[in-house]
Amino acid sequence: MDTITPPLDIAPGTAAPLDPLVLRIRTATVRDHDGLAALLMRGDTPTDPASARERIARLTLDPATIVLVAQTSTGIAGLAIVRVRPTAGDTGAAGSEPRVFAVDGVLVRPEQRGRRVGRRLLSAAVEWARVRHATHVVVSADVAGGEERRFYVGFGFGASSDGLVMLA
Numbered sequence: 001m002d003t004i005t006p007p008l009d010i011a012p013g014t015a016a017p018l019d020p021l022v023l024r025i026r027t028a029t030v031r032d033h034d035g036l037a038a039l040l041m042r043g044d045t046p047t048d049p050a051s052a053r054e055r056i057a058r059l060t061l062d063p064a065t066i067v068l069v070a071q072t073s074t075g076i077a078g079l080a081i082v083r084v085r086p087t088a089g090d091t092g093a094a095g096s097e098p099r100v101f102a103v104d105g106v107l108v109r110p111e112q113r114g115r116r117v118g119r120r121l122l123s124a125a126v127e128w129a130r131v132r133h134a135t136h137v138v139v140s141a142d143v144a145g146g147e148e149r150r151f152y153v154g155f156g157f158g159a160s161s162d163g164l165v166m167l168a
Contacts, residue, residue, distance in 0.1 A: 021072055021115045025124040028060050028067035028079070035076045036067065039107060068124050070108070070117045078108035080121040082128060085138070101129035101168070102140040106151075122155055126168065134168035 028036060037052035047055075059065050059081060070078040081104040103125055108117045129137050139157055143149045143164055157164040 021070075021077060021112060021117060023070045023072045023077055023117065023120065025120060026069055026071060028056070028069045030057075030060070032067075032069055032076065033057055033060070036069070036079055039076060039079060039109060042109070066125075066128055068121055068128070070112075070121050072112075076109075077112040077115075078106065078117045078121055080106045080125045082125045083140075084132070085140075098135040099133050100136045100138060101132070101134045102138050104140050118151065119155065122152075126166070130168045137166050137168050138162055139164040 033053055033056050036056045037049060040052040040055065041047055041049060056067070059067050062083075064084040064086075066082050068080040068082070069076055083102045083104055085100040085102045103122065106118045106121050106125075108121070126137050137157075139152050140163070143152055149164070152164050153159075155166075157166045159165075
């Protein structure tokens with residue numbers, strides 16, 4: 001999994017939050033592939049355009065994955081990737097084995113950071129998991145420390161042996 005730059009609530013180089021953007025969180029579609037691939041190419045792990053587009057296409061076609069898009073009037077401001085993590089005996093029914101959903105990453109355009117885009121994407125990702133009877137939501141991105149870890153902990157994730165986890 002690619003390392004994804006953390007979405008910050010404070011704009012880099014400033015001490016004050018920026019105004020939140022007017023945006024809509026929605027599920028990615030085929031029409032988003034080029035825009036999402038361009039966003040992936042701007043992430044911490046550089047990739048070529050064909051690989052980025054192929055990765056987005058694969059993710060959007062996977063029934064166990066959702067790619068959420070933060071859409072503004074001017075384009076895509078960010079994305080979040082969430083996967084259902086299979087567990088033994090998981091039937092998907094409430095009260096069954098634990099259903100764990102993994103946030104594989106939240107990526108926000110650098111010029112949109114500090115405007116609560118990442119927080120709104122993460123909130124939508126957690127809600128998506130809850131509606132599908134998640135018992136736990138984990139962060140599967142590498143968040144060893146720093147700003148990215150503070151972002152997830154500030155949202156309500158706590159440390160566990162598996163990384164960062166929150167009860168759904």
